[in-house]
């Protein structure tokens with residue numbers, strides 16, 4: 460780790476203990492269990508300088524290692540993934556900041572408190588991914604995550620009229636052979652959230668059906684996804700067909 464990153468990671472420790480009072484954590488805990496979603500405002504989760512480093516790494520990785528995807532995923536009712544992305548392998552191999560953030564005990568500890576879970580590393584190909592919606596119509600269609608805890612960092616987002624809004628249906632279950640997404644949409648309220656650059660949100664990704672609405676213009680929307688499993692996961696094995704179908708091949 461270089462010196463600048465090292466000192467920012469040390470600063471992060473102080474930042475989190477200062478910003479996240481027990482009162483604030485109690486409120487977020489309640490919101491997360493109710494909505495499967497909590498949003499951190501610009502500068503709240505990590506200091507601005509650290510966010511800038513994360514952004515810079517994302518832009519550099521996208522420039523050199525992004526792969527265009529255009530697929531429909533059968534285990535999520537043939538919903539679309541149309542975007543470019545940078546895989547976890549490339550982020551690990553060519554980056555530095557994102558992997559440090561992923562392994563930060565402070566971030567894992569804070570999210571564990573909010574979710575009343577104990578976050579642990581998941582399958583290494585799902586630790587993190589950069590997603591870039593770049594063309595008009597690009598979307599991250601309806602899906603659930605393989606793991607419970609996902610933190611989405613809004614690296615660069617256009618204003619609301621350009622699309623790219625997060626929509627969520629919390630407290631739902633993914634039946635991979637019969638996902639019944641349209642039925643869930645009909646039967647439940649859909650909660651929509653707009654995010655601006657610099658915000659970060661925490662999602663209960665395994666039980667919140669979610670998507671990003673199609674872009675209405677070719678303005679870019681870039682996010683970094685960081686994802687953790689639970690120490691209390693009792694599954695013998697976790698299937699990763701969405702990830703494999705949509706994001707893991709070398710060439711789209």
Ligand SMILES: O=C(O)CCC(=O)C(=O)O
Pocket residue numbers: 590599604611625669670671682684
């Ligand atoms: O782009 C977003 O806000 C959500 C991304 C997402 O759902 C994912 O990466 O699994």
Ligand SMILES: [Fe+2]
Pocket residue numbers: 602603604664669
């Ligand atoms: Fe997701």
